[in-house]
Amino acid sequence: MSKLLIEGVSRTFAGVGGGQPVRALQPVDLAVAANDFITILGPSGCGKSTLLRIVAGLEAPSTGRVLLDGKAVTRPGPDRGMVFQSYTLFPWLTVAQNIGFGLREQGRAERERNEIVASYVDLVGLKGFENHWPKQLSGGMQQRTAIARALANDPEILLLDEPFGALDNQTRGLMQELLLGIWERRKKTVLFVTHDIEEAIFMASRVIVMSARPGRIKSDVPVDLPHPRHYTLKTSPEFSALKAQLTEDIRIEAVRTAQTQSA
Amino acid sequence: MLRPLHPVAPGTRTVLGIAFFVLFVAFWAWITLGGHVNRIFLADPLSMLKDGWRLLVEDRFWLDISITIWRVFGGFALASIVAVPIGIAMGAWKPVEAFLEPFVSFARYLPASAFIPLLILWAGIGEFEKLLVIFVGSVFQIILIVAVKVGATRRDLVEAAYTLGATDNGIVKRVIMPANAPEIAETLRLVLGWAWTYVIVAELIGSSSGIGYMIINSQSRLATGQIIFGIIVIGLIGLLSDFAFKALNRWLYPWSLA
Numbered sequence: 151m152s153k154l155l156i157e158g159v160s161r162t163f164a165g166v167g168g169g170q171p172v173r174a175l176q177p178v179d180l181a182v183a184a185n186d187f188i189t190i191l192g193p194s195g196c197g198k199s200t201l202l203r204i205v206a207g208l209e210a211p212s213t214g215r216v217l218l219d220g221k222a223v224t225r226p227g228p229d230r231g232m233v234f235q236s237y238t239l240f241p242w243l244t245v246a247q248n249i250g251f252g253l254r255e256q257g258r259a260e261r262e263r264n265e266i267v268a269s270y271v272d273l274v275g276l277k278g279f280e281n282h283w284p285k286q287l288s289g290g291m292q293q294r295t296a297i298a299r300a301l302a303n304d305p306e307i308l309l310l311d312e313p314f315g316a317l318d319n320q321t322r323g324l325m326q327e328l329l330l331g332i333w334e335r336r337k338k339t340v341l342f343v344t345h346d347i348e349e350a351i352f353m354a355s356r357v358i359v360m361s362a363r364p365g366r367i368k369s370d371v372p373v374d375l376p377h378p379r380h381y382t383l384k385t386s387p388e389f390s391a392l393k394a395q396l397t398e399d400i401r402i403e404a405v406r407t408a409q410t411q412s413a
Numbered sequence: 414m415l416r417p418l419h420p421v422a423p424g425t426r427t428v429l430g431i432a433f434f435v436l437f438v439a440f441w442a443w444i445t446l447g448g449h450v451n452r453i454f455l456a457d458p459l460s461m462l463k464d465g466w467r468l469l470v471e472d473r474f475w476l477d478i479s480i481t482i483w484r485v486f487g488g489f490a491l492a493s494i495v496a497v498p499i500g501i502a503m504g505a506w507k508p509v510e511a512f513l514e515p516f517v518s519f520a521r522y523l524p525a526s527a528f529i530p531l532l533i534l535w536a537g538i539g540e541f542e543k544l545l546v547i548f549v550g551s552v553f554q555i556i557l558i559v560a561v562k563v564g565a566t567r568r569d570l571v572e573a574a575y576t577l578g579a580t581d582n583g584i585v586k587r588v589i590m591p592a593n594a595p596e597i598a599e600t601l602r603l604v605l606g607w608a609w610t611y612v613i614v615a616e617l618i619g620s621s622s623g624i625g626y627m628i629i630n631s632q633s634r635l636a637t638g639q640i641i642f643g644i645i646v647i648g649l650i651g652l653l654s655d656f657a658f659k660a661l662n663r664w665l666y667p668w669s670l671a
Binding site: 232 | 573579
C-alpha cells in the first residue's frame with residue numbers, strides 16, 4: 151500500500167474582484183511509497199507549492215483528496231512535518247526550544263523532550279548553538295534547525311517547500327548532502343518541492359515534473375543512482391544525462407509560463 | 414556637508430542634542446533677563462529654579478509629584494490589564510474583532526478630558542476619578558493598537574506551528590502571544606506617555622493635590638516660575654519612565670534585538 155495517496159487533487163482560486171477564477175492546479179494523482187524521496191520539479195507558479203500545502207493540510211483542495219496511511223488529510227498535523235522556504239523559526243525560542251516545540255505541544259515529558267532534542271541537534275550538526283536565538287544564526291543554520299524541528303516529531307512524511315531556495319549555492323550544496331545523509335541513515339518518506347533541476351535529481355529516488363500553470367504532472371522520472379550519494383555524483387555521465395532530459399522538459403514549461411504571462 | 418541619510422558620529426550626536434537645550438535656555442534667559450518680555454507672564458530660568466527649590470523644600474512638592482506618579486501608573490495599569498487581553502482576543506479571533514472593533518474605534522475618539530465632569534458626578538473628586546480619567550484615555554487606544562499588531566502576526570509562523578501539531582489554543586498561547594509581546598510592550602510604553610497628559614488635565618479640575626493642582630494653583634498667584642518648574646518635572650519623569658520601560662523591554666525580550 152502507498153504511504154501517501156493523492157487522488158484527483160486540484161485547486162482553483164476565486165477570481166480577484168469578481169474576475170475569472172484562477173485554476174492553479176489541474177487534478178493530480180500521485181502515489182508515494184513508504185521511504186521514497188520524491189522531488190517535485192516545476193517552473194515557478196506551476197502550483198507545486200500549492201500541492202504540497204494541500205498535503206500539509208494548510209490548504210483545502212477544490213476537488214479530490216489526500217490520504218496518508220489510508221486516512222484523509224483535513225488539517226495540518228504533526229504526522230506531516232513541514233519545512234518552509236521562508237525562515238519560520240520562532241524568534242522568541244532558542245534553537246533547542248524551537249526543535250522541541252512540537253514535542254511540547256504534544257505534551258511530552260520534559261526529560262524525554264530534552265533527550266530527543268539533543269539527538270536532533272546532533273543530527274543536524276548544531277552542537278554548541280542550542281541556546282542561540284534564531285536571529286544569531288546564518289540562513290543555512292536556521293534551515294538546519296527547521297529540519298530538525300520538523301523531524302523531532304518523527305512525522306510519517308516530511309514535506310519541504312524549496313527549503314534551500316534562499317541560500318547561496320555553496321550552502322545549498324552542503325544542505326542537500328546533509329538532508330540526503332539523514333534520509334539515507336534514517337529512512338523517511340519525503341516530498342521535496344524545488345525548481346532546481348540538479349537539486350531535484352541529486353536528492354530524489356523519483357522526480358515528478360510539473361507543467362506550467364495550471365499545473366499537472368508532466369512526467370515521472372525514476373532516479374536509479376546508487377546510494378550513498380556523494381556530491382561528485384553531480385558530474386557523472388548518468389547524472390548529466392538525466393539533467394539534460396529534465397532541462398529539456400522544464401524549459402518547454404518555462405517558455406510556456408513566460409508566454410501565458412506576457413499574453 | 415549635509416548628505417541625505419548619512420549617519421552622524423555618536424559624539425557629534427550627543428553634542429548636537431545638548432546644544433539645542435543650551436540654545437533654548439539661552440534664548441529663554443535672553444528674552445526674560447534682557448527685559449524683552451514682562452516677567453509677570455514669563456519667569457526667567459533662575460527664578461524658575463529658585464521657585465522650584467522652594468516648592469520642593471518648603472511646600473513639600475515631592476508629595477504632589479508622588480501622588481501624580483501613582484495616578485498615572487495606577488490608571489495606566491488598570492487600562493493595560495483590561496485592554497491587553499481584549500486586544501489580543503480581537504486580533505486573534507475575527508468574530509470578536511467584528512463585534513468590538515467599530516465601537517472601540519468610535520470610543521477612542523471620545524476625548525478623555527470631556528469625560529471629567531461626568532466622571533466627577535459618578536465617582537466624586539477622589540483618587541478613583543483621577544484613575545478613571547487615565548483609564549478612559551488609555552484603554553481604547555491600547556485595545557486598538559494591540560488588536561492591529563496581533564492581527565498582523567506572521568502567518569508563516571502560525572502555519573509552521575500547526576504543522577508541528579499545535580492546537581488552536583496552543584497557537585494563541587504559544588505563538589501569537591510571545592510573537593507580539595515586544596510590540597505590545599512598545600505600545601504600552603507609547604500610551605504611558607499619553608497618560609501623562611491625561612493626568613495633568615484630571616488634576617486641573619476638582620483636585621487638591623498633584624502636579625496639575627500645583628500648576629493651576631500657581632496660575633492664580635501668577636507664579637509662572639512654579640508652573641514652568643512643574644512642566645519640566647513632568648517632562649523629566651516622563652523621560653525617566655520611558656527609559657526604564659525601554660530597559661525593561663530589552664531585558665524581557667532579548668531575542669527581538671539580538
